[in-house]
Structure formats: C-alpha cells, structure tokens
Amino acid sequence: MALLQIAEPGESTAPHQHRLAVGIDLGTTNSLVATVRSGSPVVLPDESGNVILPSVVHYSRNDDSGKCTVVVGDAARDHAVSDPLNTISSVKRLMGKGHGDRALSESGNQFAQADEDNQVPAIATACGDLTAIEVSADILEALRSRAEASLGGELVGAVITVPAYFDDAQRQATKDAARLAGLHVLRLLNEPTAAAIAYGLDQSLSSAGQETATDEGSLVAIYDFGGGTFDISLLRMTQGLFEVLATAGDTSLGGDDLDAAVVAWITQKGELGEITDAGDRKLLAMQAKAAKQALSESESATISFTLSSGASFNRSLSLSEFEELIEPLVARTLQPCRRVLRDAGIDAAAVGAVVMVGGSTRIPRVREAISEFFGRRVLCDIDPDQVVAVGAALQADVLAGNKSDTDMLLLDVIPLSLGLETMGGLAEKVIQRNTTIPVARAQEFTTYKDGQTAMSIHVVQGERELVDDCRSLARFELRDIPPMVAGKARIQVIFQVDADGLLTVSAIEKESGSVASIDVKPSYGLKDTQIESMLKDAMASASEDMQARALAEQRVEAERVLLALQGALQADGERFLNADELAEIDKLSGAVASAIDSDDVDRIKDSVKALERGSESYVERRMNASVRAAMSGQSIDRVGDSLTDTASTDSAT
Amino acid sequence: MQVDLSSNYFELFALQEKFEIDEVQLVRRFRELQRMTHPDKFASASDAEKRWSVQAAAHINSAEQTLSKPLSRAIYLLQRRDVDLAVETDTRMAPEFLMMQMELRESIESLETAADPYTAAQAARKEVDQHIEQTSEAFRISFQLEELSTAREKAREWQFLDKLLAEIRDTEERLDSDY
Known part of the structure; x- marks a missing residue:
C-alpha cells in the first residue's frame, strides 16, 4: 500500500530500520508484553525471568519526604494483605465505570467522594485519588519500561488488547491509560481476535481446521475466559484475512468470580460470618485462587489459613465440590456462545476449530463443557495466558510497518449496538451489533423551534429497547446551527466507529453547509482537557532531559511530514492542485520549516497540524485517484466482462 | 474528507446492476478493496490519510452490507430508480x-x-x-x-x-x- 502513503518507507531517513513495537495484554489479573524479534513473537520477561506481570499496583508515600512510590506486579501483591487499601488489583473491572456501578462496591477499594465535574470514580490511595485509568497507566508504564530495557530503544507504538465485549467507554478508558503511560496506541485489538492471529499463523490451527477448510476459509470459535472478562468470537479465516463474524461476552465474568464462589464456600463451611477486614478479604481471595489453580492439576486442594481475628480454617475442597460451585458460572458462558452462532447464522457443527484462551480455560470442567457444546475437541496448544500478547505483538509488527509484504488483514466488528435516545426514553439503533468496523452512519435531524441554534443528542450502547437499560456513552451538544424556521434545518449527524471500536460524532447543517460544532460530555470518561492536564502535570515534573527529548521528537516528526509531502507534491502536486492551492500548501510548509528552527514544541506541533489540515483535500484527491486506478486495473484483469455490462447499464439509465 | 471511489455500490464491486449478483465476485472485490483502504494499512501514515482510510473502509463496508443482504440490495435497487419505500408515510398493504x-x-x-x-x-x-x-x-x-x-x-x-x-x-x- 506504499503507493498511497505519503510517508513511504523508502523516504524515511533510515529505510530498513526495524521499528520497535509491542503487543500488550492488559489483563484483569495478569499483564504481558510481547514483541516480534527476527520474525518470531517472543513474550518479554522481567529481570528475574518472569513473563507474567500481576496486574496489581501498590501505592505508598514516604512520611518524611512526602515522595510517592509506585510498585507494580509481584512486589505489589506482597502488600495485598498488610496494606489492602493501597494495593489495587483487578482495576480493569473498573475501567469505564461510573459512580454507583456494582463493580465499585465489589472491588473492595475505597473511593473518593463523587463530585460534579468528575464523572470518573477515583480510588483513595496514599498517593492521592486515582482513577482506574491512572492505575492502568502505571501497569502499562511498567510494561513499557520492561520492553524498552529489553529491546534497547524507544517504542514507536503498541497494540493493546481489550475484551471484545468492551463498550466504547471501556475502550476509551484503555486508550487514555496508554496515552498517560506515554505509549502511542497503534490499535486497540480485541483479545479473542489477537488469539486468532497467534493461532492463525501457527500450524496447529491450519491442520485442525483442515477438515472444514474450503475456499471459503475455516470457521474458528475463540472462547476467551480470563481473570475478569469473558468473550466468545466467531471468525472466518482465509489466507491471512481474519474476518470476525460475531462476538459476544460478559465483561464482568471471569476467574475472579470463580474465586468468589470458592470464597463463599469457605465462609459458609467455616462459619466465618461476614468478613469485614480488608486484609482478611484479600487473604481469603488469594486462598480461594490458590485452591482453584491446584484443582486444575489434582483431585483435591487443602485450604488452611488464620484470620486476623484468630479464627482459623482448615479443610480440603474436592474437585467434584469445586465443579459444582462453578457450574452456574460455566453455564453463563454458554449463553453468549449460543448468541454468536445465531448472529452469524451458523450451526455449532460447522465450526472447524475451537480455541481456548485465558487462565480460566485451564480448568478441566470448562474445557469439557465447551467441548460438549461445540461437539469437538478444544485446542489449547498455545499457552492460554500468553496467546493474546503473542497475537498483539504480531499485529503490532505489521502496523509498525515491519512487514510490508504481509497479506494479513483483520476485519473486526462492533460488539454492542449503538443507539440514540428518542421520544419517550426509547433507544433507536443507529448501528447494529456485529457490524464490521470501521463503520459510518448518517442520520438527519431537524429543529423543532424557530431560530433554534443548538440541540442535544444522547448516544447509548446496548441491545435493550429502553435508554435506561442501555449504557449511556455521551451527550453531544450541537451548537452554531444557523437560525431558521422550525423544521427547515437539515442537520446531518454522522456516527463513525473507527478500527479501534471508538465512536466519533460529527455534524453538518445541509441547508447552509455550515459545520455545527460539537461539545462532547462523556458519561463515564475523562474529558480530553482532563487528560491533557494530567499529561502536562507529568511533563512539568519531568526532567529537562525529557523536555529536550520531546522537542527533538517533535522536530523529527515535523521534518518527516515536510519531506513526505514535498516528495508527493513533486510527483503529482500539479495533477491534483491548482496554482492557488499549491501556493497555500507552500506557505504552510514554510511555516513548519521556520517553526522547526525555534525551540517551541507547541509552535512546531501547531504548524504541522495546520499543514496537515491545509493539505487535506490534496490527500483526499490523491487517495481517491489511486484506489480508483488500482480498481480499474484489477477489473480489466479479472472482471472485464461484467464491468462493460455495468457501464452499458449505467448509460441506459 | 470525501471518499469518491465509484458512482454506486454495484460499480464499486464491478457487478451488474440487477437483483441477482455474483456473490463470489462481491466477496473477492470486497477483500481487495479492504486490503487497499483498511486503517491497518495506514497505521503510520499522516492524520489526513488515516481519516481518509477510516471513511473509505467504512464506505466499502456499508456497500458490502447493502449488496450482500438480499433485502437491502432490493431496497437499494429501488432507490437507484428513485422508488422510495416510504414506510412511515404510506402504510397501505394488500x-x-x-x-x-x-x-x-x-x-x-x-x-x-x-x-x-x-x-x-x-x-x-x-x-x-x-x-x-x-x-x-x-x-x-x-x-x-x-x-x-x-x-x-x-x-x-x-x-x-x-x-x-x-x-x-x-x-x-x-x-x-x-x-
């Protein structure tokens, strides 16, 4: 596709340099980072050789200096019982959640008082009130440092995985966390899709899927039961193309819930009553998890501990008792399995391979239940804890431009329908679930009052009919509508979901052609200005070195843009632009060139932005023309006859 | 940004404009077009190119959905002949x-x-x-x-x-x- 890119690999200063990119599995209980080295994916270990980073963060503050210390991973987990309120685990379950959400009360954290201009709940810690986004950023930061130390250089970007069933707010929160951690997000990738990539490029699946493999590709179900979330995705795989047909899941169902079932059993058998001490609760949860893990290997597990009150517990849990405890939860995962098959219009028997992903699929009963459901043996050849990170790394390698000859392409879907609030609190669907992304839909509105210049649009996500039963995403305030008689204005609102599954809304008044400005109020997210100020705070406390580096980076980026644009203009500038347009771009280029000579990061950034805006229609014409040219080339080769037919039909109408 | 690849969906997929379509051709052309325009192919391109790519890929997805489902294809064919189904204003049925x-x-x-x-x-x-x-x-x-x-x-x-x-x-x- 270099044909279309203004920035062609050959034009960069270091043409064949391998660009460092990673895939990050930001999990509820465990996180991993992987990369592609000499063509093969590797999961990167820490200094002690561990590849898994427990998603646990501990915050402490030195009484004397007031300095804050953040520890992530195993070292943080060691504080779970002794300092429970400053040790945050399973923070992923809080991503994109609002005040009053059940996930908050279940988390065992203490939250700062909600106030009006803060829609995002913050956990009270020794290092201040921190949102789930900031805590996740600390985990990502730890993984970024690990990767940079291990790869010996700065990362150009990362692919970060999210549960396929994450809604827009949860996705946005994840992307914001990455931004805070200083990571350039190449793509948010759905976890089951990442696993499919890892398997798709692996021999085990091609042979397993062979019995049903045809030209139409093979159908693969990815059953992803992790620490806190559950996803099921159905894909069609054909020569490097990964097409998601349907996805479903439950973003609050995972290994944590299996642990909770064991905790309930312990409390009941040990007659422990209600456990109120936060440290005791963490202790119990850890005991339950250990027993669960042991039962994947043996017929029984001994649970033995003493609480802070002195009460003790000592008893063994048999495999059959455990399986009985988790059966309702396992059954809950089958409901989404039925739904994906129905949504895709496919029989369970047509599925060629079933892949197990996520730690909870180590449980024999889970494997057995899914094997029964699909009527075939399930695959778990790749370590279910690592497979998502591996797939993300493979995708990151492609997106960073290290594999220009690849034929790999992912077509994913939006997991939940997007709708608008209409009269009577009803949700009208604008984009149906399981629609391939990117997707755009235009909807037309009009004013109901004379001279009305503003209107509000409430966007929700979910399948239910009532707005109150769906998840509120954001309220969009359209302003600057030219005043007209009621019903005369024709406001076209475009809802666009990009390849990350994130929604943007734009609007235009069609009578006057004026662009209405939009003020977005996310229901459960940070506003852009809040993120900016968090970043600014981080920059202010950063060393001079860091600031110098930021300036240097901005200069390189500006030079890259200039060089690429000049190259393109030389080739076909006169074909697509008239003299005035060329002069305008020339002027904007000059502004960038002189900004580069200054020491002003913001000035460089702004001049580049202005240039990119100014050359937009050039890019547009150039891209349209080159795809059209490519299309007609192919048409002549392969479908010459039917194209002629179409042409004659056209002329007849 | 304007995505301008063809005058209609049938032309986009090099199909004859009629109700029965060559589904193999639709799928093949859809994949080719996605390989040319999908945002994953523009991950390190300029912002303007990225924006174009999102819109182009979205346009191709909409076109594919319209033509691949028989009912939406039928409605699209009628629309091309300026026939509106007018479900909201005309409720007469046999x-x-x-x-x-x-x-x-x-x-x-x-x-x-x-x-x-x-x-x-x-x-x-x-x-x-x-x-x-x-x-x-x-x-x-x-x-x-x-x-x-x-x-x-x-x-x-x-x-x-x-x-x-x-x-x-x-x-x-x-x-x-x-x-």
Whole structure:
C-alpha cells in the first residue's frame, strides 16, 4: 500500500530500520508484553525471568519526604494483605465505570467522594485519588519500561488488547491509560481476535481446521475466559484475512468470580460470618485462587489459613465440590456462545476449530463443557495466558510497518449496538451489533423551534429497547446551527466507529453547509482537557532531559511530514492542485520549516497540524485517484466482462 | 474528507446492476478493496490519510452490507430508480398480506409459552423463510420486468417478513437468558 502513503518507507531517513513495537495484554489479573524479534513473537520477561506481570499496583508515600512510590506486579501483591487499601488489583473491572456501578462496591477499594465535574470514580490511595485509568497507566508504564530495557530503544507504538465485549467507554478508558503511560496506541485489538492471529499463523490451527477448510476459509470459535472478562468470537479465516463474524461476552465474568464462589464456600463451611477486614478479604481471595489453580492439576486442594481475628480454617475442597460451585458460572458462558452462532447464522457443527484462551480455560470442567457444546475437541496448544500478547505483538509488527509484504488483514466488528435516545426514553439503533468496523452512519435531524441554534443528542450502547437499560456513552451538544424556521434545518449527524471500536460524532447543517460544532460530555470518561492536564502535570515534573527529548521528537516528526509531502507534491502536486492551492500548501510548509528552527514544541506541533489540515483535500484527491486506478486495473484483469455490462447499464439509465 | 471511489455500490464491486449478483465476485472485490483502504494499512501514515482510510473502509463496508443482504440490495435497487419505500408515510398493504402477517405474528407471540419453545421457534422461522423466498422471487421477476410498483410492494412485504424474523430471534434470545 506504499503507493498511497505519503510517508513511504523508502523516504524515511533510515529505510530498513526495524521499528520497535509491542503487543500488550492488559489483563484483569495478569499483564504481558510481547514483541516480534527476527520474525518470531517472543513474550518479554522481567529481570528475574518472569513473563507474567500481576496486574496489581501498590501505592505508598514516604512520611518524611512526602515522595510517592509506585510498585507494580509481584512486589505489589506482597502488600495485598498488610496494606489492602493501597494495593489495587483487578482495576480493569473498573475501567469505564461510573459512580454507583456494582463493580465499585465489589472491588473492595475505597473511593473518593463523587463530585460534579468528575464523572470518573477515583480510588483513595496514599498517593492521592486515582482513577482506574491512572492505575492502568502505571501497569502499562511498567510494561513499557520492561520492553524498552529489553529491546534497547524507544517504542514507536503498541497494540493493546481489550475484551471484545468492551463498550466504547471501556475502550476509551484503555486508550487514555496508554496515552498517560506515554505509549502511542497503534490499535486497540480485541483479545479473542489477537488469539486468532497467534493461532492463525501457527500450524496447529491450519491442520485442525483442515477438515472444514474450503475456499471459503475455516470457521474458528475463540472462547476467551480470563481473570475478569469473558468473550466468545466467531471468525472466518482465509489466507491471512481474519474476518470476525460475531462476538459476544460478559465483561464482568471471569476467574475472579470463580474465586468468589470458592470464597463463599469457605465462609459458609467455616462459619466465618461476614468478613469485614480488608486484609482478611484479600487473604481469603488469594486462598480461594490458590485452591482453584491446584484443582486444575489434582483431585483435591487443602485450604488452611488464620484470620486476623484468630479464627482459623482448615479443610480440603474436592474437585467434584469445586465443579459444582462453578457450574452456574460455566453455564453463563454458554449463553453468549449460543448468541454468536445465531448472529452469524451458523450451526455449532460447522465450526472447524475451537480455541481456548485465558487462565480460566485451564480448568478441566470448562474445557469439557465447551467441548460438549461445540461437539469437538478444544485446542489449547498455545499457552492460554500468553496467546493474546503473542497475537498483539504480531499485529503490532505489521502496523509498525515491519512487514510490508504481509497479506494479513483483520476485519473486526462492533460488539454492542449503538443507539440514540428518542421520544419517550426509547433507544433507536443507529448501528447494529456485529457490524464490521470501521463503520459510518448518517442520520438527519431537524429543529423543532424557530431560530433554534443548538440541540442535544444522547448516544447509548446496548441491545435493550429502553435508554435506561442501555449504557449511556455521551451527550453531544450541537451548537452554531444557523437560525431558521422550525423544521427547515437539515442537520446531518454522522456516527463513525473507527478500527479501534471508538465512536466519533460529527455534524453538518445541509441547508447552509455550515459545520455545527460539537461539545462532547462523556458519561463515564475523562474529558480530553482532563487528560491533557494530567499529561502536562507529568511533563512539568519531568526532567529537562525529557523536555529536550520531546522537542527533538517533535522536530523529527515535523521534518518527516515536510519531506513526505514535498516528495508527493513533486510527483503529482500539479495533477491534483491548482496554482492557488499549491501556493497555500507552500506557505504552510514554510511555516513548519521556520517553526522547526525555534525551540517551541507547541509552535512546531501547531504548524504541522495546520499543514496537515491545509493539505487535506490534496490527500483526499490523491487517495481517491489511486484506489480508483488500482480498481480499474484489477477489473480489466479479472472482471472485464461484467464491468462493460455495468457501464452499458449505467448509460441506459 | 470525501471518499469518491465509484458512482454506486454495484460499480464499486464491478457487478451488474440487477437483483441477482455474483456473490463470489462481491466477496473477492470486497477483500481487495479492504486490503487497499483498511486503517491497518495506514497505521503510520499522516492524520489526513488515516481519516481518509477510516471513511473509505467504512464506505466499502456499508456497500458490502447493502449488496450482500438480499433485502437491502432490493431496497437499494429501488432507490437507484428513485422508488422510495416510504414506510412511515404510506402504510397501505394488500389485505391478504396483512391477514397472513397477523397470523404469523400471533404464532410468534405464543412461542414463549409453547411446550418446546426452541422447536416452535425453528418451525416459525421456517414458515417465515418460505414466505420470504416467495416474496423475493416475486420481487426479482417484477424488478426484471421493470414493473416497479409491484417490485415496491413486494419489497415492503419482504420488510415486514424480515421484522418477523427479528422478532423470532429476540424471542430465542430471551429464552437463552432464562435458560
């Protein structure tokens, strides 16, 4: 596709340099980072050789200096019982959640008082009130440092995985966390899709899927039961193309819930009553998890501990008792399995391979239940804890431009329908679930009052009919509508979901052609200005070195843009632009060139932005023309006859 | 940003503009176009190129969805001939069709109380599918003969039947959650 890119690999200063990119599995209980080295994916270990980073963060503050210390991973987990309120685990379950959400009360954290201009709940810690986004950023930061130390250089970007069933707010929160951690997000990738990539490029699946493999590709179900979330995705795989047909899941169902079932059993058998001490609760949860893990290997597990009150517990849990405890939860995962098959219009028997992903699929009963459901043996050849990170790394390698000859392409879907609030609190669907992304839909509105210049649009996500039963995403305030008689204005609102599954809304008044400005109020997210100020705070406390580096980076980026644009203009500038347009771009280029000579990061950034805006229609014409040219080339080769037919039909109408 | 690749969806996929389409060609061309325009191919491009790519890929997805589903393809064909289904303003339907539709709806509403609701849902779907088959064939013939008003009527009936299918799916989903 270099044909279309203004920035062609050959034009960069270091043409064949391998660009460092990673895939990050930001999990509820465990996180991993992987990369592609000499063509093969590797999961990167820490200094002690561990590849898994427990998603646990501990915050402490030195009484004397007031300095804050953040520890992530195993070292943080060691504080779970002794300092429970400053040790945050399973923070992923809080991503994109609002005040009053059940996930908050279940988390065992203490939250700062909600106030009006803060829609995002913050956990009270020794290092201040921190949102789930900031805590996740600390985990990502730890993984970024690990990767940079291990790869010996700065990362150009990362692919970060999210549960396929994450809604827009949860996705946005994840992307914001990455931004805070200083990571350039190449793509948010759905976890089951990442696993499919890892398997798709692996021999085990091609042979397993062979019995049903045809030209139409093979159908693969990815059953992803992790620490806190559950996803099921159905894909069609054909020569490097990964097409998601349907996805479903439950973003609050995972290994944590299996642990909770064991905790309930312990409390009941040990007659422990209600456990109120936060440290005791963490202790119990850890005991339950250990027993669960042991039962994947043996017929029984001994649970033995003493609480802070002195009460003790000592008893063994048999495999059959455990399986009985988790059966309702396992059954809950089958409901989404039925739904994906129905949504895709496919029989369970047509599925060629079933892949197990996520730690909870180590449980024999889970494997057995899914094997029964699909009527075939399930695959778990790749370590279910690592497979998502591996797939993300493979995708990151492609997106960073290290594999220009690849034929790999992912077509994913939006997991939940997007709708608008209409009269009577009803949700009208604008984009149906399981629609391939990117997707755009235009909807037309009009004013109901004379001279009305503003209107509000409430966007929700979910399948239910009532707005109150769906998840509120954001309220969009359209302003600057030219005043007209009621019903005369024709406001076209475009809802666009990009390849990350994130929604943007734009609007235009069609009578006057004026662009209405939009003020977005996310229901459960940070506003852009809040993120900016968090970043600014981080920059202010950063060393001079860091600031110098930021300036240097901005200069390189500006030079890259200039060089690429000049190259393109030389080739076909006169074909697509008239003299005035060329002069305008020339002027904007000059502004960038002189900004580069200054020491002003913001000035460089702004001049580049202005240039990119100014050359937009050039890019547009150039891209349209080159795809059209490519299309007609192919048409002549392969479908010459039917194209002629179409042409004659056209002329007849 | 303007994505301008073709004057209509059929041309985009190099297909003849008629109701029966070459599905293999549709799939093949769809994949080729996605390989050219998908945002993953522009991950390190400029912002303007990225924006163009999102819109181009979205346009191609919409086109593919419209043409791959027979009902939306039928409606699109009519739209291209300036025939509007006008579901909101024109609610007139043939009385025989309304009767049949009402009976089907009643049987769908009683699904949940059936002795074996899954089997009953399957049977209901089969029945609606049969009606759809007849209606789509009637559409195909009348559209081919340029009898656009009949084609329009058939497309509207088809839309009703399609809604019934959606209701059956909703019922099945409710059954799943009670399961």
